[in-house]
Amino acid sequence: VASPTIHDVARAAGVSIATVSRVQRGSAPVGDDRRLRVEAAIAELRYTPSRLGRSLAERRHAALGIVFPDLSGPYFSEVIRGFEAEAAEAKHGVLILSTHGRQAATDLVRDLSARVDGLLVLGRTVPDAVIDQVRRGGVPVVLIARPQVGDADTIRAENRRAAARLAQHLIEHGHRDMAFLGDPGSSPDGAERWTGFVRAHRRAGLTPPAQPIPSLYREQEGYAAARAALSVSSRLTSLFCANDEIALGAYAAAQEAGLAIGPELAISGWDDIPLARHLSPPLTTVHQPMRELGVRGARILTQRITDQGSDGAASPVRAVLTTRLVIRASCGCSPSEGGTAR
Amino acid sequence: VASPTIHDVARAAGVSIATVSRVQRGSAPVGDDRRLRVEAAIAELRYTPSRLGRSLAERRHAALGIVFPDLSGPYFSEVIRGFEAEAAEAKHGVLILSTHGRQAATDLVRDLSARVDGLLVLGRTVPDAVIDQVRRGGVPVVLIARPQVGDADTIRAENRRAAARLAQHLIEHGHRDMAFLGDPGSSPDGAERWTGFVRAHRRAGLTPPAQPIPSLYREQEGYAAARAALSVSSRLTSLFCANDEIALGAYAAAQEAGLAIGPELAISGWDDIPLARHLSPPLTTVHQPMRELGVRGARILTQRITDQGSDGAASPVRAVLTTRLVIRASCGCSPSEGGTAR
DNA sequence: TTGTAAGCGTTATCAT
DNA sequence: ATGATAACGCTTACAA
Numbered sequence: 001v002a003s004p005t006i007h008d009v010a011r012a013a014g015v016s017i018a019t020v021s022r023v024q025r026g027s028a029p030v031g032d033d034r035r036l037r038v039e040a041a042i043a044e045l046r047y048t049p050s051r052l053g054r055s056l057a058e059r060r061h062a063a064l065g066i067v068f069p070d071l072s073g074p075y076f077s078e079v080i081r082g083f084e085a086e087a088a089e090a091k092h093g094v095l096i097l098s099t100h101g102r103q104a105a106t107d108l109v110r111d112l113s114a115r116v117d118g119l120l121v122l123g124r125t126v127p128d129a130v131i132d133q134v135r136r137g138g139v140p141v142v143l144i145a146r147p148q149v150g151d152a153d154t155i156r157a158e159n160r161r162a163a164a165r166l167a168q169h170l171i172e173h174g175h176r177d178m179a180f181l182g183d184p185g186s187s188p189d190g191a192e193r194w195t196g197f198v199r200a201h202r203r204a205g206l207t208p209p210a211q212p213i214p215s216l217y218r219e220q221e222g223y224a225a226a227r228a229a230l231s232v233s234s235r236l237t238s239l240f241c242a243n244d245e246i247a248l249g250a251y252a253a254a255q256e257a258g259l260a261i262g263p264e265l266a267i268s269g270w271d272d273i274p275l276a277r278h279l280s281p282p283l284t285t286v287h288q289p290m291r292e293l294g295v296r297g298a299r300i301l302t303q304r305i306t307d308q309g310s311d312g313a314a315s316p317v318r319a320v321l322t323t324r325l326v327i328r329a330s331c332g333c334s335p336s337e338g339g340t341a342r
Numbered sequence: 343v344a345s346p347t348i349h350d351v352a353r354a355a356g357v358s359i360a361t362v363s364r365v366q367r368g369s370a371p372v373g374d375d376r377r378l379r380v381e382a383a384i385a386e387l388r389y390t391p392s393r394l395g396r397s398l399a400e401r402r403h404a405a406l407g408i409v410f411p412d413l414s415g416p417y418f419s420e421v422i423r424g425f426e427a428e429a430a431e432a433k434h435g436v437l438i439l440s441t442h443g444r445q446a447a448t449d450l451v452r453d454l455s456a457r458v459d460g461l462l463v464l465g466r467t468v469p470d471a472v473i474d475q476v477r478r479g480g481v482p483v484v485l486i487a488r489p490q491v492g493d494a495d496t497i498r499a500e501n502r503r504a505a506a507r508l509a510q511h512l513i514e515h516g517h518r519d520m521a522f523l524g525d526p527g528s529s530p531d532g533a534e535r536w537t538g539f540v541r542a543h544r545r546a547g548l549t550p551p552a553q554p555i556p557s558l559y560r561e562q563e564g565y566a567a568a569r570a571a572l573s574v575s576s577r578l579t580s581l582f583c584a585n586d587e588i589a590l591g592a593y594a595a596a597q598e599a600g601l602a603i604g605p606e607l608a609i610s611g612w613d614d615i616p617l618a619r620h621l622s623p624p625l626t627t628v629h630q631p632m633r634e635l636g637v638r639g640a641r642i643l644t645q646r647i648t649d650q651g652s653d654g655a656a657s658p659v660r661a662v663l664t665t666r667l668v669i670r671a672s673c674g675c676s677p678s679e680g681g682t683a684r
Numbered sequence: 685t686t687g688t689a690a691g692c693g694t695t696a697t698c699a700t
Numbered sequence: 701a702t703g704a705t706a707a708c709g710c711t712t713a714c715a716a
Contacts, residue, residue: 002480007693015703016702018696019701021695029701049456050457051403051693052693053693054693054694056396056694056710064435072423077413079412081440084438084439093457095431095435095437097435098423098430114390137563248620274617278684280622344694348709349709360711361685361686365697376685398691398692398693398711399692622701670715
């Protein structure tokens with residue numbers, strides 16, 4: 001049941017393998033008689049060239065890889081979605097790798113890097129050293145939502161200004177006692193949001209909280225953090241959550257405490273996951289162009305790959321995509337005054 | 343910047359490439375002196391064997407592929423999640439392909455099939471003919487949520503009985519005028535749910551509706567279908583939705599019509615997406631083991647691949663995974679009496 | 685234990 | 701226009 005090779009076709013058509021290759025990929029002119037015979041043989045034998053043989057000869061995989069922490073939640077799915085679409089456009093296959101916190105991630109990433117022509121790395125999935133190593137191996141790497149490594153290309157969504165605008169919006173609602181739930185230490189994104197949050201306070205002449213309430217970016221942890229925040233200060237009127245999952249947990253905590261979300265306790269999230277608009281009240285949050293992050297990542301990689309021959313290394317890309325405030329009801333706005341601010 | 347090859351290492355260590363190969367993969371004993379020299383050279387040169395060269399020699403890609411319609415919504419993400427985890431376990435890379443309704447899907451799938459040792463196909467993404475072709479090419483295929491093709495392995499989640507139990511539950515709530523929103527024509531899953539729905543009516547001595555209200559499996563379409571249903575019959579007290587997205591649309595339609603979901607209008611979904619429990623009222627639905635579907639798919643594929651040498655084709659797998667009713671409040675149950683039925 | 689050499693299935697360079 | 705033939709980078713008999 002072994003698949004036919006180029007030799008089988010050549011034999012069947014009574015020509016050399018070079019001719020078969022030419023016909024099959026139209027790379028050079030072939031006489032009509034032979035072309036016909038070859039085409040017939042190809043159809044007859046159901047010949048498909050071996051990707052492996054071809055890649056080995058062409059010295060390219062015609063594939064891109066993407067590494068992400070986990071596939072739970074819509075965030076990474078969306079990035080992958082964009083990435084895959086754009087990669088397919090460029091005739092690239094797509095290999096995925098979820099590190100899912102496993103320790104062996106390093107080896108898996110090395111493995112993956114040996115299968116692709118370019119690699120997109122999301123979040124804090126891979127040690128810097130490994131990134132360096134992969135790049136030195138000649139595989140272009142693009143980083144998303146991750147601290148920079150050397151002069152690797154980086155794409156991120158704007159955080160600081162959006163956070164400041166959101167915090168300011170809350171301040172204009174009259175809130176004076178706000179807590180920030182999240183973990184600035186674990187992610188550059190979180191750190192920037194915290195910075196924006198603080199900045200808005202300063203600009204309004206207010207004193208921001210001294211510290212964020214620490215919380216991992218999951219509902220469970222958000223719930224715990226919100227309970228903690230609420231119990232510490234009874235004057236708290238607003239919870240600024242570093243992502244929507246945390247906000248979800250905050251909803252639960254608020255309901256448990258008998259607080260009306262919106263009027264009595266403002267809650268905001270980040271990411272604008274599909275869930276957000278279906279909550280009651282709908283969640284005020286910040287929309288990130290997740291799909292676009294993936295698209296851009298793939299685009300930069302294909303660019304780097306085609307540029308690989310030419311010398312004169314193009315300077316590293318440092319793209320910052322714009323985010324969008326999505327004002328809904330959970331910040332205390334009435335549904336009618338809600339809307340979308342740039 | 344070209345990566346070092348096995349020859350470079352051999353030269354540096356003053357040994358043959360065979361010895362390098364042996365050391366590198368520990369496939370055969372090597373004298374201590376040479377082993378040390380080889381290991382030193384490998385470290386020195388930062389040698390990583392070429393996946394392409396290796397795969398060509400081993401005649402296997404060490405990779406699995408998965409084809410799905412789209413990455414929007416949690417359903418396919420979950421399947422992929424399980425698939426990836428299990429594949430990684432078996433040291434397989436994972437290639438993804440989203441057909442996203444594009445017409446060129448057929449070529450893309452052929453392409454993909456030339457890059458992997460086994461393929462998982464979800465939903466109605468690929469024409470039967472292509473599936474056959476891939477299988478004849480020697481690549482094992484597993485089908486999920488898709489009509490059977492020849493004797494390819496198939497995995498699905500149980501539908502009929504779960505649908506019947508859910509419908510019966512609704513009937514016990516006193517509902518006599520129920521509508522089924524979905525598109526049995528487009529998917530075997532949908533067809534089976536409809537069958538179960540009808541069967542429950544019959545068993546209770548009731549007359550089921552003559553036809554489902556047609557709706558694609560998306561919120562938008564669900565909304566339209568629900569409006570249509572509600573306008574046709576004013577006696578309608580229950581909407582049995584073929585998936586959660588449709589139910590989401592039904593929620594919107596019900597709210598618009600001023601109907602209290604649960605008490606006045608029962609709504610049920612299918613899939614138990616994360617959103618479901620966050621709706622108000624929380625959505626009664628049916629939980630599918632999506633992750634498990636992916637895991638099983640990968641497991642069967644690896645099995646088929648390793649069995650490929652041995653003759654005596656194992657008979658086709660026809661796995662049916664069990665589903666679970668998740669009773670929440672949207673069916674009219676009070677939160678307290680809610681719970682999970684097997 | 686170690687090395688030589690024959691594949692694995694292409695592409696691409698050279699002659700012709 | 702066509703055909704030999706040399707890579708491409710590895711694994712694995714087969715010899716020694």
